[in-house]
Amino acid sequence: MGGKVALITGGNGITGTAIVEHLVKKTSLEEWSSIIVTSRSPFRSTIQDPRIKFIALDFSEGPEALAVQMHEICAPVTHAYFSSYIHRDDFEELNKVNSAIFENFLQALLKVATSLENCTLQTGGKYYNLHLLPVPTPAREDEPRSGAGPDNFYFSQEDALTKAHTGQTWTWNVIRPEAIIGHTLKPNGMNSALTFVLYFLVCKELGVEAKMPTNPIYWDGHDCVSDARLVADLSIYVSTNSHCANEAFNVNNGDYFTWKYMWPRLASFFGASATSDQVFTRPMPSLGTLQQELSLAEWSKDKREVWDRICDKASMPEAKATWDAGTWGYQDWVFQRAWAGTLSINKARKFGWTGHIDSFESLTDSFKSFQDLGLIPKLE
Ligand SMILES: NC(=O)c1ccc[n+]([C@@H]2O[C@H](COP(=O)([O-])OP(=O)(O)OC[C@H]3O[C@@H](n4cnc5c(N)ncnc54)[C@H](OP(=O)(O)O)[C@@H]3O)[C@@H](O)[C@H]2O)c1
Known part of the structure; x- marks a missing residue:
């Protein structure tokens, strides 16, 4: 049997860069046979590996149009990591643009990736609305959702993921970091x-x-704060360990x-x-x-x-x-x-992750x- 096939979105971003670097530096061809990377604009990276394949995709396009473009290259994907993001300083605008891109991506992925084993979505501390007001802290993953402020795009992204998962064999994870410390080549x-x-x-x-x-x-x-290397490490850990299936995890430096x-x-x-x-x-x-x-x-x-x-x-x-x-x-x-x-990372610890x-x-x-x-x- 071949190795796992990763699809990493947001490959030019701070999270996507770290996940690509993690797989390239820390895994073998036998474990991960292919690393498919996507971003909206051409891939900018100093990392080289024959396992990397790149495709430019704009997730503001609808799922049908995306599935046509993804059909060939993404068919063998077993593990998908969504770390695309459109930044807007205005919260209402931020919520609108980011809700849509995940749904378009997910629907297209499910059309083409028939061997999918896991889809991991990255959200963050904004899930707890801690960017808007004081909230119980360190925030725990099972906090009830706070209704304060404008709609929160993380709620709609996470709901789209769990809804699509109903009755399916693939598993899901959600990763929630605080301010990510890492690098990108593109602003x-x-x-x-x-x-x-x-x-x-x-x-x-x-x-x-x-x-x-x-x-x-x-x-x-x-x-x-959350080091991008730890964000990547936890993402791979939870998505490839069955006891972590269908769970959300906070991540920070410890x-x-x-x-x-x-x-x-x-x-x-x-x-x-x-x-x-x-x-x-x-x-x-x-x-x-x-x-x-x-x-x-x-x-x-x-x-x-x-x-x-x-x-x-x-x-x-x-x-x-x-x-x-x-x-x-x-x-x-x-x-x-x-x-x-702040975020609590007790849950990741209880599930055996030791990053620090x-x-x-x-x-x-x-x-x-x-x-x-x-x-x-x-x-x-
Ligand atoms: N950065 C942080 O400090 C931080 C902290 C906590 C949580 N988070 C969360 O982590 C998640 C990932 O964010 P990030 O900071 O890693 O993102 P980022 O560094 O800003 O990168 C965003 C990526 O999304 C891609 N993208 C933008 N618009 C797109 C579109 N229409 N279609 C396809 N791809 C598109 C960009 O592509 P191009 O560059 O090629 O255009 C880029 O690769 C978000 O939910 C974010 O809120 C981030």
């Missing part, structure tokens, strides 16, 4: 680590304190931290100046409201020339384009919350990967 929707690098290096160049653009409640509260102590450590990694005694100038916000000392979207507007100067000084003019990969609006979304919210990484190392590893990929100048 993506949400990349905290890359946004931090641009901010720290520009503040250092300007000789100003790299204040964390948040509020005192977020600064003091606990947080967690530690919890406060930005008050993490932020200055990250700043010093770049030689930028920041302190745990950061002074906030605005009055203490009420819990559950939105407040930010400084908007990164506003701040970034007139800093491109500073970034260009940094790249010129480092003789790396090709890194100038990285400025456009800063996800400023998304980072404002996160940093303006006057509440803290120190979040400081997770972030600095990703900073180093940006250097290795030539996205930012080499650090001294």
